[in-house]
Amino acid sequence: MSSVYIVDEHYIPYSVAKKLLGEVIKSGVSSNLLQRTYDYLNSVEKCDAEVAQKIMEELSSIVNREDVRAVLASICPLTPDEVRSILIMDSNKSYSSDDIQKIIDIIKKYIKS
The missing domain is CATH 1.10.150 (DNA polymerase; domain 1)
Incomplete structure (x- = not known):
C-alpha cells in the first residue's frame, strides 16, 4: 500500500470537488459514500x-x-x-x-x- 502525503490544502467550490471526485470514481475507486457525495454535489452544483x-x-x-x-x-x-x-x-x-x-x-x- 502506498503512502499519501498532503502537499497543499485549499478550499474549493462544490463543482471542483465534484469534478475531482468524478475522476476518482472513474479510476475505479468507489464506495457508497463517494457515490452519494458525488450525487449530492451534482444536485447542488450551480456552474461547472x-x-x-x-x-x-x-x-x-x-x-x-x-x-x-x-x-x-x-x-x-x-x-x-x-x-x-x-x-x-x-x-x-x-x-x-x-x-x-x-x-x-x-x-x-x-x-x-
Missing part, C-alpha cells in the same frame, strides 16, 4: 468547475479569504442579502455596497440565471 475557478480568481481582488471565495463560487448568490449572509464569515473585513455589487456582477457574468 472551470467557471467556478474563474469566479474564485476574479473574486480574489475583493475577497481575501479563500474559504469565503469558495462558498461564493459554490452558492453563486445573486442578491445583496445573499452575498452579505456569506461575507459575514469574514469578520475581519468590512465590505461596502460597491464591493457587494462587484461580487454580484462577477457571478452574473458567468452564471445564466
Whole structure:
C-alpha cells in the first residue's frame, strides 16, 4: 500500500470537488459514500468547475479569504442579502455596497440565471 502525503490544502467550490471526485470514481475507486457525495454535489452544483475557478480568481481582488471565495463560487448568490449572509464569515473585513455589487456582477457574468 502506498503512502499519501498532503502537499497543499485549499478550499474549493462544490463543482471542483465534484469534478475531482468524478475522476476518482472513474479510476475505479468507489464506495457508497463517494457515490452519494458525488450525487449530492451534482444536485447542488450551480456552474461547472472551470467557471467556478474563474469566479474564485476574479473574486480574489475583493475577497481575501479563500474559504469565503469558495462558498461564493459554490452558492453563486445573486442578491445583496445573499452575498452579505456569506461575507459575514469574514469578520475581519468590512465590505461596502460597491464591493457587494462587484461580487454580484462577477457571478452574473458567468452564471445564466
